[in-house]
Amino acid sequence: MLRDAVRALSEAKIAPFAAEVDEEARFPQEALDALVAADLHAVHVPEEYGGAGADALATVIVIEEVARVCASSSLIPAVNKLGSLPVVLSGGEDLKKKYLGPLAKGDGMFSYCLSEPDAGSDAGGMKTKAVRDGDSYVLNGVKRWITNAGVSEYYTVMAVTDPDLRTKGISAFVVEKGDEGVSFGAPEKKLGIKGSPTREVYLDNVRIPADRLIGAEGTGFATAMKTLDHTRITIAAQALGIAQGALDYASGYVKERKQFGKPVADFQGVQFMLADMAMKLEAARQLTYSAAARSQRVSDGGDKEHLTFFGAAAKCFASDVAMEITTDAVQLLGGYGYTRDYPVERMMRDAKITQIYEGTNQIQRIVMARNLP
Ligand code: CAA
Numbered sequence: 001m002l003r004d005a006v007r008a009l010s011e012a013k014i015a016p017f018a019a020e021v022d023e024e025a026r027f028p029q030e031a032l033d034a035l036v037a038a039d040l041h042a043v044h045v046p047e048e049y050g051g052a053g054a055d056a057l058a059t060v061i062v063i064e065e066v067a068r069v070c071a072s073s074s075l076i077p078a079v080n081k082l083g084s085l086p087v088v089l090s091g092g093e094d095l096k097k098k099y100l101g102p103l104a105k106g107d108g109m110f111s112y113c114l115s116e117p118d119a120g121s122d123a124g125g126m127k128t129k130a131v132r133d134g135d136s137y138v139l140n141g142v143k144r145w146i147t148n149a150g151v152s153e154y155y156t157v158m159a160v161t162d163p164d165l166r167t168k169g170i171s172a173f174v175v176e177k178g179d180e181g182v183s184f185g186a187p188e189k190k191l192g193i194k195g196s197p198t199r200e201v202y203l204d205n206v207r208i209p210a211d212r213l214i215g216a217e218g219t220g221f222a223t224a225m226k227t228l229d230h231t232r233i234t235i236a237a238q239a240l241g242i243a244q245g246a247l248d249y250a251s252g253y254v255k256e257r258k259q260f261g262k263p264v265a266d267f268q269g270v271q272f273m274l275a276d277m278a279m280k281l282e283a284a285r286q287l288t289y290s291a292a293a294r295s296q297r298v299s300d301g302g303d304k305e306h307l308t309f310f311g312a313a314a315k316c317f318a319s320d321v322a323m324e325i326t327t328d329a330v331q332l333l334g335g336y337g338y339t340r341d342y343p344v345e346r347m348m349r350d351a352k353i354t355q356i357y358e359g360t361n362q363i364q365r366i367v368m369a370r371n372l373p
Pocket of ligand 1: 079082115120123124145146167221222223225229308357358359360365366367
């Protein structure tokens with residue numbers, strides 16, 4: 001039922017703008033409005049904070065269905081989860097009440113600020129500093145590649161509170177867009193997900209109340225990593241959705257397109273391609289849903305159940321599969337697939353980022369190797 005509902009909404013209210021959002025590299029406001037109206041913009045927020053209380057698998061299905069028509073729009077529910085999960089996992093009760101309520105209501109989105117110009121894969125090498133000063137912290141630094149920056153009201157920012165302790169000297173904070181000293185860089189000019197703004201976040205002597213610290217000082221890196229264990233699964237969901245959109249389009253197209261007097265779908269070479277695409281996609285889906293079930297059991301207080309491995313594996317596998325499937329979809333449309341008159345070239349460009357963000361697939365393999373089940 002959830003899938004049917006999100007699919008109907010996505011096709012009616014998000015798909016019609018997907019090409020334009022990509023072409024004009026503009027934020028998909030129509031998608032945000034439709035998702036907020038249907039309470040699907042941040043489904044993971046627990047009911048006690050005014051949210052829909054969706055479990056990890058339901059959240060995956062929402063993201064997957066939105067991504068099937070528009071990858072940029074799927075970053076609304078995905079990054080709302082990424083940005084706010086540190087508060088859910090490690091924040092105190094007051095912080096949760098203060099920020100999860102407005103997020104659930106649709107009053108403000110959340111972004112996640114881990115990466116920096118010189119700290120990408122090596123997230124622990126960050127330089128942004130937070131210095132305690134009485135009842136405040138003062139933050140200085142630059143965060144880069146911040147999804148939905150400028151649109152979001154709230155930012156989870158990881159910053160160094162003790163430079164001698166490397167990852168154990170990193171703390172997490174909530175910073176608000178309106179805090180004095182917060183500003184944003186020019187939007188990055190990207191290959192895909194063009195509707196989702198990616199900008200730098202500048203923190204220039206940003207003074208915030210000390211109670212915006214998430215958890216204890218020095219736990220920010222662990223919180224950031226624990227968050228990614230859960231949210232890499234949402235990137236896998238996005239990859240599944242993009243790939244499903246490309247497969248659906250290509251499988252319809254080959255039935256219509258005639259060459260040598262018959263639909264190209266009648267040629268065995270084309271059938272083999274479609275079969276491989278569908279087979280890989282289903283394998284990726286099963287791994288992703290299994291990872292989501294583990295994510296939920298951990299959130300419910302269960303054992304870790306190799307979540308770190310499964311989160312990395314789902315993200316890595318599903319994104320590699322999405323890149324293959326979208327590339328094959330372009331191939332199945334031939335010359336037409338290479339033009340912007342058809343959606344599969346956009347899907348191929350959008351798929352690429354899923355191999356890169358929330359940790360490159362090379363980093364995922366390092367994470368898997370360190371956490372073999
Ligand atoms: N759960 C809990 N704690 C963890 C953890 C996990 N999965 N992984 C690490 N930690 C904690 C532990 O306390 C650990 O200390 P111990 O070993 O003493 O337990 C500490 O962190 C340090 O861990 P590592 O020694 O493993 O740290 P490292 O410096 O070697 O880095 C890494 C590990 C996996 C490479 C990590 O830096 C990483 O994940 N890099 C990729 C960064 C990334 O994914 N960035 C994504 C940005 S967000 C984004 O892309 C969003 C978007 O746009 C949509």
